[in-house]
Amino acid sequence: MVGVWAAGADGPARAATRTLPLSKSLPDELNRALKAGQPLVVMVSLHRCPWCEEVRNNYLGPMHAEQALPVVQVDMRGTQRTVDAQGRATGHDALVKAWAVKVAPTVLFLGPGGREVADRLVGGSTDFYAAYLDRRLEQARKALAG
Template identity: 50%
Template sequence: MASHITLLHTSVWHRRDWLLRVGVSLCTTPVLAQSGGAATLPVAQSLPDELARALQKKQPLIVMVSLDGCVFCLQARQSHLSPMYKAGVAIVQVDMRNNQPVLDFAGKLTTHDQLTRQWKVSITPTLLFFGPGGKEVAERMEGAYLPDFYGPYLEDRLVQGRKAL
């Protein structure tokens, strides 16, 4: 009986140690990856200018609403959005709960957080697809999708957005 209690006690400590390690790695991974440049996107500064550049390429402007520390945001950036940006797709990032200034589509100064509230975004990551006049031209992608389906759903939204231009 004493050996069973010792084994149970040891098992609990191994489980706690494992959970602690996983928790620490999840907390530090976004910071390390974002600072490494591999999973970064340009931060939105002037939506009218960024939209104009996208429309010149006959593309919708993709705006990723992110949250600092969001593991699913990091995955979307690393797996899909950063490579697309590097390939020339117009993408910017707006950070929920961030007071960084940005010009909205009307040319009015606001903050990233105010934009996310204005757009009624409550889940990260959320991708929005904007066309002329700052109007959404495709269905939003809200939250995490299964990794195997994220790319096809994203491509579908881009097709929708391009057709609406």
């Protein structure tokens, strides 16, 4: 659970917060993912978005850390610099506009050339999120396999 406090012997303890790397160069990030036989998972997030924290902390963060799932984060309103899939310098906010993402979190699954290889996962409802994420990853991996 995100932001849950529990009192222990040493005082309050907070649930672990996961971080994901911010995209700096989609071609490089894609290349590493594809060499590993994986899609590049891109999480479009928004600062202080509780659903984004839920997806990052409980799904994508653990998969990135424990299973080496290639994941990068793009800040929906951020002006951080990156390189798009075609090799052009751009900002995170411009990528979000180019992808026509309207809701955070939105998770994209990218393959060669930055092409989406599975349906987007939009929103953060936790009811069946793990199953939806697993299905999208399976769809993306099948598309990459050919």
